[in-house]
Amino acid sequence: MVISLTAIAVVALIYVFIFSEALSFGSNVGFLHLVTDESWNPTNGKYNIIPIVVGTLLTTTLAMFIAGPVGLASAILGLEFRTYRRAIYRRCLEVLGGIPSVVIGLWGLTTIVPLVLKIRAPGASLLAGGIVLSLMVIPTIALVSLSSFESVPEIDIKTGHALGFSRWSVVWRIIVPQSRKGIATGIILGIGRAIGETMVVLMVCGNVIQVPGTIFDPVRTLTANIALEMAYALDDHRSALFATAAVLLIFVTIFVIISDRFSSEIQ
Amino acid sequence: MNIEEENIAIHLKDVGIRYGTTVALEHVNLQIRKGRITAFVGPSGSGKTSLLKSLNRLSDLEKDCVVEGEVIVEGFGDLNAEKIDLVSLRRSVGMIFQKPNPFPISIRKNFFLPLRERGIKDKKESDRRMEKALKRVGLWDEVHDRLNERADRLSGGQQQRLCIARALVLEPDILLFDEPCSALDPMATEVVEGLISELRGELTVIIVTHNLAQAKRIADEVAVFWCAGSCKNIVEFGCVSQVFDAPQSDFASQYLSGQRG
Amino acid sequence: MKVLLSKIAVLGLGGLPILVLAWILIDISYSGLSEISWSFLTEVPTNAGRSGGISSVIVSTLWVVSIATMISTFIGLATAIILSELSAKWEKFCLIVRWSLDILAGVPSIVFGLFGNAFFSQVCGFGFSILSGALTLTVMMLPFFIRVAEEGLRQVPNVYRKTGYALGMRPLSVTFKIVVPQASKAIVIGLVLSLARAMSETAALLFTSGYVERWPESVFDSGRVLSIHIYDLAMNVPGGIERANASALVLIGLLIAINLIIYSIADFWQRKRVV
Ligand SMILES: Nc1ncnc2c1ncn2[C@@H]1O[C@H](COP(=O)(O)OP(=O)(O)O)[C@@H](O)[C@H]1O
Ligand SMILES: [Mg+2]
Numbered sequence: 001m002v003i004s005l006t007a008i009a010v011v012a013l014i015y016v017f018i019f020s021e022a023l024s025f026g027s028n029v030g031f032l033h034l035v036t037d038e039s040w041n042p043t044n045g046k047y048n049i050i051p052i053v054v055g056t057l058l059t060t061t062l063a064m065f066i067a068g069p070v071g072l073a074s075a076i077l078g079l080e081f082r083t084y085r086r087a088i089y090r091r092c093l094e095v096l097g098g099i100p101s102v103v104i105g106l107w108g109l110t111t112i113v114p115l116v117l118k119i120r121a122p123g124a125s126l127l128a129g130g131i132v133l134s135l136m137v138i139p140t141i142a143l144v145s146l147s148s149f150e151s152v153p154e155i156d157i158k159t160g161h162a163l164g165f166s167r168w169s170v171v172w173r174i175i176v177p178q179s180r181k182g183i184a185t186g187i188i189l190g191i192g193r194a195i196g197e198t199m200v201v202l203m204v205c206g207n208v209i210q211v212p213g214t215i216f217d218p219v220r221t222l223t224a225n226i227a228l229e230m231a232y233a234l235d236d237h238r239s240a241l242f243a244t245a246a247v248l249l250i251f252v253t254i255f256v257i258i259s260d261r262f263s264s265e266i267q
Numbered sequence: 268m269n270i271e272e273e274n275i276a277i278h279l280k281d282v283g284i285r286y287g288t289t290v291a292l293e294h295v296n297l298q299i300r301k302g303r304i305t306a307f308v309g310p311s312g313s314g315k316t317s318l319l320k321s322l323n324r325l326s327d328l329e330k331d332c333v334v335e336g337e338v339i340v341e342g343f344g345d346l347n348a349e350k351i352d353l354v355s356l357r358r359s360v361g362m363i364f365q366k367p368n369p370f371p372i373s374i375r376k377n378f379f380l381p382l383r384e385r386g387i388k389d390k391k392e393s394d395r396r397m398e399k400a401l402k403r404v405g406l407w408d409e410v411h412d413r414l415n416e417r418a419d420r421l422s423g424g425q426q427q428r429l430c431i432a433r434a435l436v437l438e439p440d441i442l443l444f445d446e447p448c449s450a451l452d453p454m455a456t457e458v459v460e461g462l463i464s465e466l467r468g469e470l471t472v473i474i475v476t477h478n479l480a481q482a483k484r485i486a487d488e489v490a491v492f493w494c495a496g497s498c499k500n501i502v503e504f505g506c507v508s509q510v511f512d513a514p515q516s517d518f519a520s521q522y523l524s525g526q527r528g
Numbered sequence: 529m530k531v532l533l534s535k536i537a538v539l540g541l542g543g544l545p546i547l548v549l550a551w552i553l554i555d556i557s558y559s560g561l562s563e564i565s566w567s568f569l570t571e572v573p574t575n576a577g578r579s580g581g582i583s584s585v586i587v588s589t590l591w592v593v594s595i596a597t598m599i600s601t602f603i604g605l606a607t608a609i610i611l612s613e614l615s616a617k618w619e620k621f622c623l624i625v626r627w628s629l630d631i632l633a634g635v636p637s638i639v640f641g642l643f644g645n646a647f648f649s650q651v652c653g654f655g656f657s658i659l660s661g662a663l664t665l666t667v668m669m670l671p672f673f674i675r676v677a678e679e680g681l682r683q684v685p686n687v688y689r690k691t692g693y694a695l696g697m698r699p700l701s702v703t704f705k706i707v708v709p710q711a712s713k714a715i716v717i718g719l720v721l722s723l724a725r726a727m728s729e730t731a732a733l734l735f736t737s738g739y740v741e742r743w744p745e746s747v748f749d750s751g752r753v754l755s756i757h758i759y760d761l762a763m764n765v766p767g768g769i770e771r772a773n774a775s776a777l778v779l780i781g782l783l784i785a786i787n788l789i790i791y792s793i794a795d796f797w798q799r800k801r802v803v
Contacts (some may be wrong), residue, residue, distance in 0.1 A: 198638040
């Protein structure tokens with residue numbers, strides 16, 4: 001009883017700490033500065049986070065555009081395997097999802113960034129970030145979708161076959177549509193993960209604070225911003241970072257609530 | 268039917284059992300004799316299992332289950348009125364379930380776990396008691412050389428006998444059987460039935476069964492349960508010959524002759 | 529024709545993740561393997577990691593991860609038991625706990641890092657230390673471990689609980705002698721998975737466990753963990769990429785080793801329980 005209170009206590013503590021620091025930013029500087037200042041330059045008292053928020057939204061969107069189709073396709077591909085082969089396939093996706101993000105970031109830095117650089121400088125960019133970030137999300141989408149494919153009742157699949165559907169049509173017309181909710185859950189979980197991911201974007205996005213003109217321009221995300229500046233941030237700057245963390249926390253809490261709704265509807 | 272006080276093992280006075288607002292049994296009055304075998308018969312859903320569970324308060328584990336009235340068990344008094352020690356109640360009122368349910372661990376450990384709980388920690392003593400119980404159910408010869416193997420690998424009949432032995436090892440005064448043979452084949456049924464008959468005189472036994480012939484064969488007394496409309500009760504109770512040959516109530520005579528239920 | 533095209537698309541796109549997985553592993557092994565030697569594993573880093581080895585880094589990693597695992601085993605198991613065994617009795621309470629855990633599971637690791645920095649490092653006064661890092665990781669690991677453990681406990685058929693009670697066993701013994709051993713495999717697997725996550729974590733440790741490369745002397749010392757070492761070599765040390773790859777390889781090796789060891793323990797344990 002007392003012990004499981006720690007779960008509640010910790011959540012409360014996190015909220016209290018993050019938000020109290022964030023609120024002290026509100027009282028000392030004012031939240032309006034987050035959107036009205038001309039730039040993000042905390043050492044000179046400028047706190048415009050809009051380009052950074054845009055950076056987060058763009059990397060996440062791009063990553064989801066890649067991860068959505070690829071994840072779904074991998075889940076469908078998984079249906080082609082049976083029994084132990086499917087288990088191995090699953091395990092491979094789990095391994096991909098289990099590779100530490102710093103390692104994926106390292107790989108992106110040494111492999112994807114130079115490839116992007118071949119197209120256009122500087123290489124470390126929104127595009128590189130989107131590609132590498134999608135790798136972090138694909139396993140989530142693929143595994144959750146595959147599970148929901150598997151929970152489509154056997155009888156519906158048999159009916160499809162009995163109606164003379166080809167195997168492909170059974171997958172495409174029966175299994176996938178019936179799993180819409182599962183796929184949506186996977187995507188929501190994926191978005192939550194992409195928004196919160198730090199190391200990958202920190203290592204491959206270039207970290208320049210700007211609203212990018214093209215996908216070849218570097219960007220900085222909320223998480224990367226915290227990681228980069230926390231080490232030397234003091235006073236108002238520090239509370240500004242907590243304010244951005246509060247923004248992240250709110251995003252994520254909303255996603256948790258939405259995906260909870262979804263998964264409880266599925267059950 | 269009036270029985271002298273000292274011969275009564277269980278006395279139910281106006282007992283009712285409900286799950287939330289659904290009533291399973293109402294106004295049950297019953298006296299169960301010490302050392303006899305009493306059979307509970309009746310259609311599914313007539314509350315036999317529910318009543319059985321109220322006797323060792325396993326009913327506490329069912330969600331929203333409420334037992335009303337007086338459930339007097341010898342040595343414990345009214346289970347509903349007094350603050351009783353559930354652990355010792357359940358040790359002296361054992362229960363065998365419909366599906367054999369040995370723990371999926373070794374045969375030996377199946378006995379050691381409950382024995383340890385009773386404070387018998389000495390290995391030799393535990394072994395001795397286990398051997399005695401296993402011999403009692405005729406399982407010793409079959410398993411004495413595989414005591415360290417998993418109990419759930421035995422055949423269904425063996426498993427059920429193991430469960431009976433496991434209950435006996437705690438030396439209970441009352442043993443409740445909930446359709447102990449319904450998951451067993453005829454051969455195994457015969458063995459288990461024989462076993463239960465042998466307990467006569469030594470323990471008070473209550474057995475729920477759907478098999479009327481079985482009730483006739485092994486029981487001394489029979490209670491017929493019936494649930495229809497507002498009647499959720501025991502409609503007939505008496506010794507076997509009386510209930511089977513000359514049932515008093517219509518429900519019972521129809522059920523026993525196979526016309527209803 | 530259309531069907532054929534979409535089949536090709538599914539095969540091509542769907543196969544990508546596996547191909548990329550192979551690509552990553554081969555890339556890192558290729559460039560990291562040449563750097564790995566006995567001295568790499570046994571020496572302390574020098575020259576910002578460009579030379580020397582990573583022994584102290586490995587030791588710090590093991591310290592952080594094992595402390596975090598120990599604490600979360602204790603708290604997590606207790607919580608999981610309450611959630612699965614007592615949820616009927618304490619419905620409201622369990623609902624709130626579960627809800628908190630769901631939120632906790634979604635919190636980005638960098639936010640855990642901020643929290644750890646503010647709470648463990650500053651309020652509790654542990655500074656940049658192995659202990660701060662471990663406690664931060666504990667908070668992060670809990671929701672996942674609890675979910676897996678609870679699932680495992682719920683899988684244990686109810687009839688075993690009933691049988692235990694019917695045999696006059698006390699509630700605590702029913703839980704600890706029957707239910708928990710039955711779920712032991714799931715619990716251990718949950719533990720390995722969360723341990724692996726802890727070992728992979730970087731962002732939460734950036735401002736809690738510190739960067740010092742020395743061999744840590746106590747849990748109050750700052751200690752650089754592997755993932756941070758990799759990050760630092762890759763981003764802040766010119767010419768550190770090979771070393772970063774080598775360290776990444778060691779990290780992956782450790783993860784695999786942990787998985788193998790604990791799975792075999794779980795196997796052994798289940799077999800032993802029979803005797
Ligand atoms: N756990 C429970 N929750 C709600 N209702 C129950 C529960 N167990 C039994 N019942 C109800 O109580 C009545 C009696 O059931 P039971 O005692 O199992 O009968 P029997 O053993 O004679 O078949 C039935 O109507 C059944 O639906
Ligand atoms: Mg029944």
